[in-house]
Amino acid sequence: MAVIIDGKKVAAEIRHELKEKVEWLRSLNVRVPGLVTILVGDNPASLSYVTSKGKACNEIGMLSKIEKLSADTSEEELLKLIDSYNSNNDYDGILVQLPLPKHINEDKVIERIAPSKDVDGFHPISVGNLVIGKDTFYPCTPYGVVELLKRYKIETSGKHVVVVGRSNIVGKPVANLLLQKKEGANAVVTVCHSAAKDLSRFTKEADILIAAIGRPYFIKADMIKDGVAVIDVGINRVEDSTLPKGYKLVGDVDYEGVSKKASFITPVPGGVGPMTIAMLLQNTFLAYIKITKQKLS
Ligand SMILES: NC(=O)c1ccc[n+]([C@@H]2O[C@H](COP(=O)([O-])OP(=O)(O)OC[C@H]3O[C@@H](n4cnc5c(N)ncnc54)[C@H](OP(=O)(O)O)[C@@H]3O)[C@@H](O)[C@H]2O)c1
The missing domain is CATH 3.40.50.10860 (Leucine Dehydrogenase, chain A, domain 1)
Known part of the structure; x- marks a missing residue:
């Protein structure tokens, strides 16, 4: 069975680290x-x-x-x-x-x-800087994915990362982040989308599979190889009449089957989702540091 990547716990750790830094600033x-x-x-x-x-x-x-x-x-x-x-x-x-x-x-x-205040990382200048590997703000959800891989010590250097989805908010930035020639990245990246013929051909080659599709249970166990680390970015509502709300949230990955073959997996909810706000706080802190440094120099 796969190790479950606890995004709620990691996000709480990041918030705690930031809280300590903010308290230190207040004390000054x-x-x-x-x-x-x-x-x-x-x-x-x-x-x-x-x-x-x-x-x-x-x-x-x-x-x-x-x-x-x-x-x-x-x-x-x-x-x-x-x-x-x-x-x-x-x-x-x-x-x-x-x-x-x-x-x-x-x-x-x-x-x-x-x-300098683009903490969502969507400004064309931020996007361009990410692509050319310059210091910038990373979009929060992709940044959260990379942080989860880092904190769970999942090696990315030289590994084959397959991203399914090419949106500007998840697929493309996460692919660009992991492609960078630096620690915590340096992966060989393949990006797939809806025009891919025989998607399994690509997903079966992944050491790390990132699903950002927006389709419930789309990635099945027979589409992956044993031991792959699976990051499920998807958040989809599916009907569930047994629940008071009448629906539940599920990912793009068929968790039941895939978790039996994968080495690591993010659950939905509680995987990537909680990381987005944590990384927004992190970006705000980074913006503060950059602005403060600029004023001092
Ligand atoms: N905080 C979070 O955790 C967070 C943040 C953002 C998004 N999400 C979730 O992540 C998922 C993706 O979000 P998004 O904004 O990236 O979605 P999106 O803009 O709809 O993009 C979906 C991508 O999946 C591709 N795709 C669709 N069907 C496919 C198929 N059959 N085979 C291969 N690729 C296919 C699309 O290809 P084409 O480009 O060819 O159409 C597109 O690139 C959603 O469930 C969303 O709710 C979560």
Whole structure:
């Protein structure tokens, strides 16, 4: 049976490490890192994400603010608000919760965030720096995947990582992160997508398989080799009438079968999911360090 990668535990460790650093800053009587999260509209899922992010900041002693704007906020108003936080010295990180209402151009909004405060890692400058291997902010979920591999001492150097999914928020950045010529990466990476013919041909070759597809139970035991480390990024709702909510959350991997063949596996929930907010806090702390260093130099 596979070792279960406990993302909840690792995320709690990261939050604890950051809390100690923030407490140390407070003891010095200096400014602490701050994150502003901007929500446009009243999408319940987005509201819940934004609330969790704010709560996580507060729990570790960081400064946190949630800007809740009505669904009819104009693009111009949103851009102005971003400008005001770009020049606000109390906030090191700016996160605009996606998706945005249809009348607002998401690309324009992401590009307006100062790259030095782009803690979501979606700004084209951050993406470009990641691709060319320069110091930058990594998107939080892929960063969480790499951190899980690192903390579970799963060797990546020279290993064949197969990523299924090529989205800009998971597949492409995780592939780029693991491709970098540095410690905790240096992998040989294959990226698959919906046009792949005979996907199993690729997945069976993986030493590390990363599933970011958005289809429940998609990766089956007969698609992998024995001993592969499996990272399941997927979060899918499937009906379950036995539960009060009427549904449960499952991953892209058929956990039952795959966990019998894999060496490591992330459960859903409790695997990659909890890492996203932990890495957002980490990015906010890094933004604070970079901004502080710049001011001192
Ligand atoms: N915090 C977290 O843990 C977190 C964060 C983000 C996302 N997620 C979850 O991760 C999953 C993926 O998210 P996403 O945003 O990357 O999804 P996405 O934008 O829908 O991308 C899905 C990718 O899977 C590929 N794909 C779909 N069907 C396929 C098939 N039959 N064979 C091979 N590839 C196939 C698609 O290929 P094409 O490009 O060809 O269409 C696409 O590249 C979702 O379940 C999402 O909820 C979790």
